[in-house]
Amino acid sequence: MDGLENPVVIEYEPIQHDVLVIGAGGAGLRAAIEARAHGASVGLVCKSLLGKAHTVMAEGGIAASLANVDDRDDWMVHFADTMRGGQYLNNSRMAELHAREAPARVRELEAWGALFDRAVDGRILQRNFGGHAYPRLAHVGDRTGLEMIRTLQDYAVHQGIDDHMECAVIELLTDGDRVVGAFAFDRDRGTFKVFHAKAVVLATGGVGKAFRITSNSWEYTGDGHALAYRAGAALIDMEFVQFHPTGMVWPPSVAGILVTEGVRGEGGVLRNSRGERFMFGDIPPLYRNSTADSEEEGWRYTQGDKDARRPPELLTRDHVARCIVREIKEGRGSPHGGVFLDIAWIKERLPNAAEHIKRKLPSMYHQFKELAGIDITEQPMEVGPTTHYVMGGVRVDADSQMSDVPGLFAAGECAGGLHGANRLGGNSLSDLLVFGKRAGEYAARFARENAGGQISADQVAEVARVALEPFDRGVDAESAENPFAIQHDLQDLMQEQVGIVRNERDLQDALEAIDRLRDRTGRVAVSGNREYNPGWHTALDLRNLLTFSEVIARAALERQESRGAHTRLDFPDKDETYGKLIIAIRRDADGGLTVSREPTAPISDELQQIIDARK
Amino acid sequence: MAKATFRIWRGKADSGEFRDYNCEISEGMVVLDAVHKIQAEQASDLAVRWNCKAGKCGSCSAEINGSPRLLCMTRLDQLPLDKPITIEPMQAFPVVKDLVTDVSWNFEVKKRIKQFAPRPADAEDGTWRILQRDVDRVQEFRKCIECFLCQDVCHVLREHHLHDQFIGPRFLVYAAALEMHPLDTENRVGELRETDGIGYCNITKCCTNVCPEHITITDNAIIPLKERVVDEFYDPLRKIFRVFQK
Ligand SMILES: Cc1cc2nc3c(=O)[nH]c(=O)nc-3n(C[C@H](O)[C@H](O)[C@H](O)COP(=O)(O)OP(=O)(O)OC[C@H]3O[C@@H](n4cnc5c(N)ncnc54)[C@H](O)[C@@H]3O)c2cc1C
Numbered sequence: 001m002d003g004l005e006n007p008v009v010i011e012y013e014p015i016q017h018d019v020l021v022i023g024a025g026g027a028g029l030r031a032a033i034e035a036r037a038h039g040a041s042v043g044l045v046c047k048s049l050l051g052k053a054h055t056v057m058a059e060g061g062i063a064a065s066l067a068n069v070d071d072r073d074d075w076m077v078h079f080a081d082t083m084r085g086g087q088y089l090n091n092s093r094m095a096e097l098h099a100r101e102a103p104a105r106v107r108e109l110e111a112w113g114a115l116f117d118r119a120v121d122g123r124i125l126q127r128n129f130g131g132h133a134y135p136r137l138a139h140v141g142d143r144t145g146l147e148m149i150r151t152l153q154d155y156a157v158h159q160g161i162d163d164h165m166e167c168a169v170i171e172l173l174t175d176g177d178r179v180v181g182a183f184a185f186d187r188d189r190g191t192f193k194v195f196h197a198k199a200v201v202l203a204t205g206g207v208g209k210a211f212r213i214t215s216n217s218w219e220y221t222g223d224g225h226a227l228a229y230r231a232g233a234a235l236i237d238m239e240f241v242q243f244h245p246t247g248m249v250w251p252p253s254v255a256g257i258l259v260t261e262g263v264r265g266e267g268g269v270l271r272n273s274r275g276e277r278f279m280f281g282d283i284p285p286l287y288r289n290s291t292a293d294s295e296e297e298g299w300r301y302t303q304g305d306k307d308a309r310r311p312p313e314l315l316t317r318d319h320v321a322r323c324i325v326r327e328i329k330e331g332r333g334s335p336h337g338g339v340f341l342d343i344a345w346i347k348e349r350l351p352n353a354a355e356h357i358k359r360k361l362p363s364m365y366h367q368f369k370e371l372a373g374i375d376i377t378e379q380p381m382e383v384g385p386t387t388h389y390v391m392g393g394v395r396v397d398a399d400s401q402m403s404d405v406p407g408l409f410a411a412g413e414c415a416g417g418l419h420g421a422n423r424l425g426g427n428s429l430s431d432l433l434v435f436g437k438r439a440g441e442y443a444a445r446f447a448r449e450n451a452g453g454q455i456s457a458d459q460v461a462e463v464a465r466v467a468l469e470p471f472d473r474g475v476d477a478e479s480a481e482n483p484f485a486i487q488h489d490l491q492d493l494m495q496e497q498v499g500i501v502r503n504e505r506d507l508q509d510a511l512e513a514i515d516r517l518r519d520r521t522g523r524v525a526v527s528g529n530r531e532y533n534p535g536w537h538t539a540l541d542l543r544n545l546l547t548f549s550e551v552i553a554r555a556a557l558e559r560q561e562s563r564g565a566h567t568r569l570d571f572p573d574k575d576e577t578y579g580k581l582i583i584a585i586r587r588d589a590d591g592g593l594t595v596s597r598e599p600t601a602p603i604s605d606e607l608q609q610i611i612d613a614r615k
Numbered sequence: 616m617a618k619a620t621f622r623i624w625r626g627k628a629d630s631g632e633f634r635d636y637n638c639e640i641s642e643g644m645v646v647l648d649a650v651h652k653i654q655a656e657q658a659s660d661l662a663v664r665w666n667c668k669a670g671k672c673g674s675c676s677a678e679i680n681g682s683p684r685l686l687c688m689t690r691l692d693q694l695p696l697d698k699p700i701t702i703e704p705m706q707a708f709p710v711v712k713d714l715v716t717d718v719s720w721n722f723e724v725k726k727r728i729k730q731f732a733p734r735p736a737d738a739e740d741g742t743w744r745i746l747q748r749d750v751d752r753v754q755e756f757r758k759c760i761e762c763f764l765c766q767d768v769c770h771v772l773r774e775h776h777l778h779d780q781f782i783g784p785r786f787l788v789y790a791a792a793l794e795m796h797p798l799d800t801e802n803r804v805g806e807l808r809e810t811d812g813i814g815y816c817n818i819t820k821c822c823t824n825v826c827p828e829h830i831t832i833t834d835n836a837i838i839p840l841k842e843r844v845v846d847e848f849y850d851p852l853r854k855i856f857r858v859f860q861k
Pocket of ligand 1: 022045047056144167169204215219258426428430
């Protein structure tokens with residue numbers, strides 16, 4: 001345990017890059033590739049091994065208006081769908097760039113070796129998904145994320161990018177108002193690394209681990225959000241956390257694992273304990289014209305009938321999740337506290353239904369068979385909402401992805417603005433590629449045009465000191481706290497009080513409880529040494545989780561209406577004054593948190609017309 | 616609640632030991648859940664690598680009662696609980712700590728394999744036309760989640776430690792995915808024979824048996840590659856021989 005007994009001497013490995021990319025999911029890999037292509041020396045840091053980031057889990061597909069299956073599709077329809085899904089709080093310029101550039105980014109993946117499922121004419125096949133007007137998701141069965149991350153990874157390793165695997169950044173280093181690097185520790189050995197960089201790209205993904213029921217892994221502790229916040233960047237839209245309507249609910253140890261929307265896309269239906277298709281009972285006005293009015297029409301839609309309208313199961317995720325919660329609360333749930341999702345019923349309509357289900361949804365079939373002992377070709381699944389995605393993130397310039405902090409860029413799930421109040425399925429994978437590329441390009445440019453700043457030895461020493469504190473406290477002390485216990489308590493708190501349905505009382509209580517958890521975090525003690533020590537890792541994660549949780553609760557208090565993924569029981573309706581406002585959160589000079597209401601990004605006449613023409 | 620005993624490897628390869636942990640278990644639990652519970656309640660520094668906990672990322676590879684498995688996809692109700700369940704790190708790679716092994720060799724091997732090189736685009740818009748039946752085979756190989764369990768079980772690596780002469784089943788599958796990719800124009804057959812050591816594989820199919828993605832590694836990937844090696848290196852001779860016969 002060298003270096004520990006004498007914390008005054010900070011030992012670390014200094015590393016220099018033009019551009020440092022933090023995160024190796026789709027966004028980080030794409031950013032690193034692009035920065036390198038523009039001549040920058042690039043370092044790529046990730047907490048896990050290459051290829052294991054969350055992107056690998058994505059199932060359903062990547063949205064791009066290739067128009068291979070339905071030639072009525074184009075970027076304008078995709079843009080309008082994205083804005084409608086986000087309840088018009090989206091940054092319209094980002095939504096425009098995303099819709100315009102996604103097709104080229106998908107084709108580029110193919111040129112790098114990705115093999116998507118094919119349409120009969122040999123082009124890339126596309127499938128239906130909630131909120132998308134036409135079949136738009138390029139996919140590979142239900143393992144699209146794996147195809148995407150592996151393609152990027154295999155391409156990236158030949159580009160001369162320096163990767164630093166199993167290395168976690170715990171603070172950004174600043175010089176005046178700009179970012180000049182990052183402080184990290186090696187998870188294997190516990191040693192420190194100090195990265196000196198001219199530009200830094202955050203691509204750290206989301207924060208599902210703040211909640212008990214989630215489809216996200218341990219990596220999702222909101223690091224990028226918290227790092228950017230502490231470095232002075234604004235976070236926006238943080239009240240919008242996407243609860244995916246269908247996660248597994250039973251057995252308890254797998255609760256939260258995702259059940260892809262693809263199940264509903266293939267004809268799966270939601271029923272309550274009385275056997276009713278409850279989704280038909282509640283169709284929001286924005287979607288009334290585009291939703292089927294009979295079960296028959298809904299079925300035809302899933303089978304590719306272009307004249308039929310979508311079944312209500314394929315409404316946006318926020319709405320479906322709320323309807324499910326209502327059924328459960330009103331006593332019409334399934335035995336283990338969910339509702340029923342039934343794909344087996346299609347055997348009434350299709351010959352060979354069991355084979356069809358296994359071919360279209362292979363990983364769902366295996367997931368239920370192996371983890372729950374359920375054969376989805378015979379029995380209905382039990383499902384309920386699971387924390388899935390955070391729409392909110394670091395506020396960035398739409399074109400360059402630079403945050404308010406010079407030299408600090410953000411892309412992918414940790415950036416905010418594209419999705420507004422609710423993300424459409426499939427729009428994340430495309431987001432990663434479009435804005436990962438842009439962030440890499442502009443970060444390389446920033447690095448070329450600006451000299452590197454100075455790293456402060458004092459800041460480095462302070463970060464290291466705080467990081468090592470949990471070792472000094474002694475696990476046997478009366479006041480010692482277990483980091484896992486605090487994390488569990490936080491997850492319960494967020495789930496119950498800052499979850500799918502919120503109200504002022506709960507949110508206020510949650511803020512007080514977060515303060516108490518923060519006090520307890522100050523007493524966290526861990527045993528063992530610095531080598532691959534999960535207790536220590538969890539202790540270090542708590543700080544970011546708490547920052548993130550507080551930010552969400554504050555943003556949720558500020559938005560006194562219900563819109564998209566944010567539902568307030570005390571303000572159950574949409575309120576037009578909030579329809580043009582976003583909530584921004586910053587750290588002020590003396591370390592406090594400020595909440596401000598700001599107008600949504602201005603929209604050009606051209607884009608407004610595109611929206612109006614499709615309302 | 617029922618209890619079970621988990622006999623878990625603690626420490627390094629040369630300076631470690633098995634330690635027993637008793638842990639309450641509940642319906643539907645997988646081995647990774649038990650490891651996490653032990654970590655949270657009894658041994659906070661117990662090292663385990665994991666991510667998605669849904670069999671999609673291939674991080675939590677280890678050996679359960681002696682067989683290479685993913686910790687997240689092995690249910691406790693499939694194991695005999697009347698005796699301790701042993702959990703130990705993969706044997707084919709150096710141990711970092713507890714259940715975590717140093718798999719960096721795999722990442723180095725991949726860099727050596729010639730990268731994808733597509734033929735020029737088929738259509739004017741820069742895209743290709745490919746039929747589904749021509750991608751089915753390669754899609755099977757691309758299901759690989761890089762858990763490296765096939766590397767772990769392969770006797771060439773596990774028992775004979777020929778890491779510097781043999782790339783192992785994972786990278787034979789990777790090479791096969793590139794070689795059989797409908798757009799690829801590169802040729803990797805020379806390396807497969809010379810430096811990748813395909814000849815070391817004697818088709819015992821252990822790799823196929825442990826693959827959590829059910830890829831038929833030997834039959835669909837390795838054997839066809841071996842045939843290509845044979846064709847490329849021995850066919851020309853046969854041709855010359857035929858010329859002489861005429
Ligand atoms: C089960 C599931 C299914 C999904 N299906 C779809 C789908 O079909 N279509 C779709 O569009 N979207 C889908 N999504 C959403 C989408 O997969 C994610 O939003 C997206 O992959 C996030 O990518 P990213 O590059 O932003 O981050 P990630 O892929 O999560 O990568 C984050 C990276 O940052 C690293 N990192 C984090 N913190 C630090 C730190 N402090 N120091 C160093 N490195 C750090 C991590 O190690 C990791 O490498 C799905 C999500 C889940 C969970």
